[in-house]
Amino acid sequence: MGITKSEHFTDHQNELANLLKALGHPARVAIVEYLIQHKQCICGDIVNELPLSQATISQHLRELKQVGVIQGNIEGNSICYCLNPLVFKQITKFMGIVIESVTKNKCC
Amino acid sequence: MGITKSEHFTDHQNELANLLKALGHPARVAIVEYLIQHKQCICGDIVNELPLSQATISQHLRELKQVGVIQGNIEGNSICYCLNPLVFKQITKFMGIVIESVTKNKCC
DNA sequence: AATCTATATTGCAATATTACGATATTAATT
DNA sequence: AATTAATATCGTAATATTGCAATATAGATT
Numbered sequence: 695m696g697i698t699k700s701e702h703f704t705d706h707q708n709e710l711a712n713l714l715k716a717l718g719h720p721a722r723v724a725i726v727e728y729l730i731q732h733k734q735c736i737c738g739d740i741v742n743e744l745p746l747s748q749a750t751i752s753q754h755l756r757e758l759k760q761v762g763v764i765q766g767n768i769e770g771n772s773i774c775y776c777l778n779p780l781v782f783k784q785i786t787k788f789m790g791i792v793i794e795s796v797t798k799n800k801c802c
Numbered sequence: 803m804g805i806t807k808s809e810h811f812t813d814h815q816n817e818l819a820n821l822l823k824a825l826g827h828p829a830r831v832a833i834v835e836y837l838i839q840h841k842q843c844i845c846g847d848i849v850n851e852l853p854l855s856q857a858t859i860s861q862h863l864r865e866l867k868q869v870g871v872i873q874g875n876i877e878g879n880s881i882c883y884c885l886n887p888l889v890f891k892q893i894t895k896f897m898g899i900v901i902e903s904v905t906k907n908k909c910c
Numbered sequence: 911a912a913t914c915t916a917t918a919t920t921g922c923a924a925t926a927t928t929a930c931g932a933t934a935t936t937a938a939t940t
Numbered sequence: 941a942a943t944t945a946a947t948a949t950c951g952t953a954a955t956a957t958t959g960c961a962a963t964a965t966a967g968a969t970t
Binding site: 698712717 | 806807808810811812815816818819820821822823824825826827828829830831832834835837838841842852853854873875877882883884885886887890891893894897898899900901903904905907909910
């Protein structure tokens with residue numbers, strides 16, 4: 695099918711999965727890494743950086759914005775994007791729970 | 803298209819993206835959460851836990867295994883799966899870099 | 911060795927994602 | 941007001957993902 699049965703999972707599971715999925719594309723990882731380096735960007739900066747069309751970059755930025763990875767503020771005729779730390783803290787929290795759980799345990 | 807132009811990105815970007823994508827599905831988040839709780843599982847445990855067919859669960863387990871999120875050890879006639887902390891540490895490291903970068907900066 | 915149990919694989923249909931050209935929108939500049 | 945610059949959206953094609961029934965495989969049990 696290709697249809698994910700979101701209705702069978704908890705809100706938390708769906709939210710976390712959406713967030714991780716949004717980060718699960720090399721172009722979007724590259725955008726985040728650009729923002730780590732440069733703190734902010736406009737769409738055109740990423741168009742110059744990555745070998746993808748303006749339309750495609752705009753789409754990736756929208757996906758990142760939709761889940762809260764980045765936020766965009768209108769500045770004149772362009773839009774300044776920057777990272778939102780909240781979602782990264784959310785992911786880190788989950789990872790911490792996993793790591794703690796595994797540490798307490800040897801398993802198979 | 804649907805084709806990701808992986809060749810244009812660094813190995814690091816592709817690896818991290820693959821890892822995050824593998825975790826970017828609610829069923830696979832649910833599997834990881836089951837393992838946080840129960841430390842280990844066999845395929846049948848997850849089949850009983852989630853409203854998905856055995857074939858689908860087996861596929862999700864394979865994806866998680868492929869990127870190293872879980873490891874499987876043959877135990878008689880079934881396979882014991884458990885979490886591999888390494889990849890979670892890798893993700894945490896990246897998240898830490900992001901958070902540190904944002905903290906140093908206010909931006910738009 | 912036949913059967914049972916547990917898991918993996920194959921084949922397929924439905925849906926989602928990725929990418930881009932073309933076009934629209936919106937603000938700044940002339 | 942016309943033009944330019946920056947970004948978003950639409951439409952479309954190609955590929956990927958999700959899910960399942962059916963079947964295959966492999967070890968355990970009888």
